[in-house]
Amino acid sequence: MPKRSVLYNKQDKLRGDESAAVTFDIGLAKIKEMADVGSDRSYKNGRKRKKIDQTVEIVMHLGIDPKHADQMVRGAMSLPKGIGKTRRVIAFCEGEMAESAKAAGAIEVGVDELVQKIQDGWLDFDVAIAHPSMMGRVGKLGRILGPQGKMPTPKAGTVTPEVETAVREFTAGRLEFRNDDGGNIHLPIGKVSFSVEDLKENAEAVVKHIKSVKPPAAKGHYIKRVCLSATRTPSVTIDDAA
Secondary structure, three states: OOOOOHHHHHHHHHHOOOOOEEOHHHHHHHHHHHHOOOOOOEOOOOOEOOOOOOEEEEEEEEOOOOOOHHHOOEEEEOOOOOOOOOOOEEEEOOHHHHHHHHHHOOOEEEOHHHHHHHHOOOOOOOEEEEOHHHHHHHHHHHHHHHHHOOOOOOOOOOEOOOHHHHHHHHHHOOEEEEOOOOOEEEEEEEEOOOOHHHHHHHHHHHHHHHHHOOOOOOOOOOEEEEEEEEOOOOOEEEOOOO
């Protein structure tokens, strides 16, 4: 059994039975309580530790076979209460559209020069948006951006003629999601500084949306398990989300 830290053991006591499933209200209250453990600790030199506003994440284990393309679950969505973070967005577009994208919050705009910049190793962004007419030139980045989940795709809403709108939405926190090799979806739902009510509203919005995009080829129990955790806390299983 792996050795656990003093902090983890304190949080684990607050969590209670690891196998017990609880409601969103109880689970989120536990997450906030666990995240607060150790926030008043000091380093050995007496300097106070900086309190971190940890990200709260929802993980959903789905009844899909990730090896089959027709059971892939991916897309994009906005959360009703946001995620408490501004995302760095770039846009592949030209002319007036590029100017509008820049004004909407894109940190870089362009096509050929931007493609070359990325090929040279620059990847300091979170989301890439592209106008459909640009994909013939952007497609060469597939081997670089694809493995990182940053390649623009129509299904994720990042290839669109409405570039300015997409930039504004993704900058404000619109989220892309895609199941991993284990059939899991991971999404942030806010910060521990959010109220339980706001985190719950975001979590329920995620569950509702994932249910709405269930692949027709997926059979049997679709949402098998839902868990919540913060950046530095154990996870809590939710019983009212499937």
